[in-house]
Amino acid sequence: MNRTGKIAIVLAIVGLAAGSAWKYLQDRSAEQALRGIASGNGRIEATEIDIAARTAGRLSDVLVKEGDFVEVGQILARMDIEQLTAEKREAEAQLSRARIGIDTARSFVTQREAEKEAAAAAVAQNEVELQSARKRLARSEQLSRSGSVSEQVLDDDRARVDTSVATVAAARARLAATDAAIGSARSQVIDAEASVEAAQATIARIEADLRDCELKAPRSGRIQYLVARPGEVVAAGGRVLNMLDIGDVYMTFFLPTAEAGRTAIGSEARIVLDAAPQYVIPARISFVSDIAQFTPKTVETEEERQKLMFRLRAQVPRELLQKYVAQVKTGLPGRTYVKIDSNAAWPAALAQPLTP
Incomplete structure (x- = not known):
């Protein structure tokens, strides 16, 4: 190998060593910056709400599309109400009939009360006639002892008293019968009033069903997907x-x-999404599971216990979501950083989160 080749090899080794050292220093620096801060991977999620029909029926209309933003109380869909409308008309007719029944029953009560007054007057009249007949009999008996009246007159006066007694008894029986008739008439009034209440309750139920036929948004949010289309029959629920x-x-x-x-619950957190790493989203820990996951059912050793993983949830402030409502998307992956030491300082990359 010539001199030039040896120099190149040495320079390569030096460069590799320098690169390794630089990477080690970077890792150490990042480790120092995140001291007191833990992190974990996750995905953005939101609470899902199913809008369902309370009663079975045909879906008449859907007023929103997938991706639409809706406000709380906004009508999203309507169920067919033809059958409920017919049932309401029937219940209203029953209500009218029941109200007429109340008037009829009350008129019967008035009639029976008048009959009672007439029966009471008849009793009083018959009692007066009985009293007069008894006085006449007493005089006839006195005169009969002196021979001033015949036995026929005495017998007639006795018969008149007996007749008056029977008449009074019959009048009192009629008076008692009118009392029973009044009680029956009043029970008919109560029954008619109960029929009115039942008809009113039926109408109230049908009106509640009619209101439920308008499917409204329970909260403000975004339509994720449609399950049923207009014209389809939907089961209850x-x-x-x-x-x-x-x-x-x-x-x-x-x-x-x-x-x-x-x-701790309420600990300060930061969320960084893979799709937008330049933005730091502030959050708070709203949930820490009390059950470990991804571990054997029975943990025997300390080494195994170190493998336990617990589920946490970092909640994004509602005020921030309202400001960036159009940018909110679920399913985006990212990483959550959380302070496990309240005195720890956020590194520069996480120190400036978005503000509401």
Whole structure:
């Protein structure tokens, strides 16, 4: 080998050593910068909401498209209401009939009360006639002892008293019958009023079903995909569309035991997406699982315990999401950094997050 070749080999070795040293210094620098900070890979997720039909029926119309932003309370789809409208008309007719039944039953009560008053007057009149007949009989008996009246007159007066007693008894029976009739008429009023309440409850139920036929957004968000199309028959509880609550966005990631154990709920975090590494997204730890994953069911040794991984969730502030609502996308991969030491300082690359 000539002198020039030897020099080239030496220079290559020196360059390789210098590169290794530089990489080692960089790694050491990054390690020092992230002291007190843990990190894990994950993907952006959001709460999914299924919009479903409460009752079975035919889907009449879908008012949104996939990707549309919707506000809370906005009508997203409508179910066919022809059958419910017919049922409501039927219930309204039953309500009218029940109200007429109340008026009829009340008129019966008034009629029976009038009959009672007439029966009471008849009882009073018959009792007066009975009293008069008894007085006449008493006089006839006195005169009969002196021979002033015949036995025929005495017998007639006795018969008149017996007749009056029977008449009073019959009048009192009619009075008691009118009391029973009044009770029956009043029970008919109660029954008619119950029919009115039942018809009103039926109408209220149908109106609730009619309101439920308008499928509304329970929260503000974005339509993710449509499950059913207009004209399709949907079962009770059948999904019509799916939406994302873009005010509830987070990244799920995993940390080993030592780091997860030092992470508190509410800890400050940073999210960096692979698609936009120049932006740092602020977040807070909203969940730390109490169950380890990716490990054997029974952990026997300390070495195995070091392999335990716990699931965490870094929640993005709602105020920031509202500002960048058009840029919110789920499924994007990235990395979450979290302070496991509250006194640790963010490195320069993570020190300037986005602000609401």
